[in-house]
Amino acid sequence: xRRWAAGLLLLAALVVGVxxxxxxxxxxxxxxxxxxxxxxxxxxxxxxxRVHYVRKGRGPALIxxxxxxxxxxxxxxxxxALAQDHDVVAADLPGFGGSDVPDELASSVYPAxxxxxxxxxxxxxxxxxxxxxxxxxxxxxxxRHPERVRRLVLIDSAGYNLEPSKRPMSLRxxxxxxxxxxxxxxxIRRWLVTRALRQVFYDxxxxxxxxxxxxxxxxxxxxxxxxxxxxxxxxxxxGLPALVSEVRVPTLIVWGRxxxxxxxxxxxxxxAAIPGSRKVVLEECGHVPQEERPAEIxxxxxxxxxxx
Numbered sequence: 001x002r003r004w005a006a007g008l009l010l011l012a013a014l015v016v017g018v019x020x021x022x023x024x025x026x027x028x029x030x031x032x033x034x035x036x037x038x039x040x041x042x043x044x045x046x047x048x049x050r051v052h053y054v055r056k057g058r059g060p061a062l063i064x065x066x067x068x069x070x071x072x073x074x075x076x077x078x079x080x081a082l083a084q085d086h087d088v089v090a091a092d093l094p095g096f097g098g099s100d101v102p103d104e105l106a107s108s109v110y111p112a113x114x115x116x117x118x119x120x121x122x123x124x125x126x127x128x129x130x131x132x133x134x135x136x137x138x139x140x141x142x143x144r145h146p147e148r149v150r151r152l153v154l155i156d157s158a159g160y161n162l163e164p165s166k167r168p169m170s171l172r173x174x175x176x177x178x179x180x181x182x183x184x185x186x187x188i189r190r191w192l193v194t195r196a197l198r199q200v201f202y203d204x205x206x207x208x209x210x211x212x213x214x215x216x217x218x219x220x221x222x223x224x225x226x227x228x229x230x231x232x233x234x235x236x237x238x239g240l241p242a243l244v245s246e247v248r249v250p251t252l253i254v255w256g257r258x259x260x261x262x263x264x265x266x267x268x269x270x271x272a273a274i275p276g277s278r279k280v281v282l283e284e285c286g287h288v289p290q291e292e293r294p295a296e297i298x299x300x301x302x303x304x305x306x307x308x
Contacts, residue, residue: 031214031217032210033073033076033214034054034076036076037054037056037076037077037079037080038056038079038080038083039054039055039056039079040054041054041098042054042055043098044117044120044121045120046113046116046117046120047112047113047116049094049099049100049102049113050099050100051091051092051094051099051100051113051117052072052091052092052097052098052099053072053089053090053091053092053117054072054079054089054090055087055088055089055121056079056080056083056088057082057083057084057085057086057087057088058086058087058308059085059086059087059307059308060086060087060126060127060150060305060307060308061086061087061089061118061123061125061126061127061150062082062086062087062088062089062126062127062129062301062305063089063090063091063114063118063123063126063127063128063129064078064079064088064089064090064091064129064134065091065093065114065128065129065130065131065133065134065135065137065138066090066092066093066096066097066131066132066133066134067131067132067133067134067135067158067287067288068132068133068158068228068231068232069096069193069196069215069219069228070096070097070131070132070133070215070288071092071096071097071098071214071215071218072090072091072092072097073097073214073215074131074288074290074291075090075290077290077291077294078290078294078297078298078301081294081295081298082298082301082302082307084307085302085306085307085308086305086307086308087123089117089121089123089126091114091117092218093110093113093114093133093134093137094109094110094113094227095223095224095226095227095228095230095231096218096224096227097218098218101221101222101223101224101226101227102227105226105227105230105231106230106234106236107231107234107236107237107238108236110133110137110140110238111137111140111141111144111238114128114137114141115141115145115148118148124148125147125148125149125150126148126149126150127149127150127151127152127153127305128141128142128149128151128152128153129153129155129301130152130153130154130155130157131155131156131157131288131289131290132155132156132157132158132261132262132287132288133158133231134157135154135155135156135157135158135159136157136158136159136162136238136240137238138152138153138154138157139152139154139157139159139238139240139243139244139247140238140239140240140243142247142249142251143243143244143246143247144243144246146247146248146249149249150249150305151249151250151251151252151304151305152247152249152250152251152252153251153252153253153254153300153301153304153305154251154252154253154254154270155254155255155288155289155290155297156254156255156256156259156261156262156267156287156288156289157253157262157266157270158240158262159238159240159241159244159266159269159270160240160241160244160262160266160269160270161262161263161266162234162237162238162240162241189216189219189220189225190212190216193212193215193216193219194207194212197211197212197215199260199261199286199287200260200261200286200287200288201286201287201288201291201292202256202258202284202285202286202292203284203286203292206291206292211291241269241273244269244270244273244274245273245274247273247274248275250276250277250304251270251274251276251277251278252277252278252280252300252301252304253267253270253271253274253277253278253279253280254279254280254282254289254297254300255267255279255280255281255282255289256281256282256285256286256287256288256289256292256293257281257282257283257284257285258284258285258286259285259286259287260286260287261286261287262287264281267279267281278304280300282296
């Protein structure tokens with residue numbers, strides 16, 4: 001681990017030098033996806049936190065929850081189609097995207113914030129769709145507040161991999177003290193984000209400069225990288241996996257066969273623990289099917305949770 005950190009810091013120094021020499025601004029400013037998806041930024045105050053979200057469409061409520069280090073951008077390619085028959089809400093979890101970074105970030109903040117946002121938006125029941133970290137949050141809500149959850153969709157969900165030792169090396173490096181200091185430099189953030197995305201996607205060609213900028217921009221906010229590190233080092237694990245077996249709402253489990261961050265074996269564990277759940281495996285797909293295979297995700301969601 002120390003050798004990894006030392007090597008990464010050396011690389012950071014080299015990258016910083018190259019970046020300073022170039023002195024170039026990004027030709028791909030973030031946020032351009034929103035007009036294409038037909039959404040505008042909205043905000044709600046939830047327990048003193050300003051929560052950023054988008055909302056589109058009419059019909060049964062569909063709540064989209066992103067993963068660690070991500071944002072509502074991850075749902076950009078599925079929102080327009082889903083909104084034809086659903087009331088679609090995609091929210092940035094605290095510390096990510098455009099939502100506030102709490103002074104103290106604990107795993108308990110996330111389910112409480114989602115529940116509070118539903119209250120503020122007047123949504124009594126919804127289908128929760130969670131990818132990675134968002135899946136863990138959705139599981140907690142489905143287990144503890146089943147009266148608020150109509151259906152549950154887990155897309156390459158966290159839950160059985162929340163122990164720090166079970167996480168990918170990229171995440172463990174970000175959680176280490178030496179690398180944490182280097183993250184304040186834009187070049188090393190850019191290098192880490194690019195490296196992580198190339199692991200997340202089955203096809204690394206999908207990691208375009210625009211995509212890198214969309215993931216990178218929110219991490220430049222004060223405290224944003226602290227939020228990521230806090231979750232990486234959080235050992236509470238949302239009370240998972242113990243809570244998984246308490247889920248009783250109809251559940252769809254979707255997994256990319258080639259997910260290098262959360263193994264396919266975890267999909268089997270979810271399926272075995274949740275009675276009556278259905279599992280779908282997508283071939284040649286990585287950790288974020290909603291970005292890599294958006295049309296198939298839309299089809300699966302509309303089939304599982306028909307709209308109006």
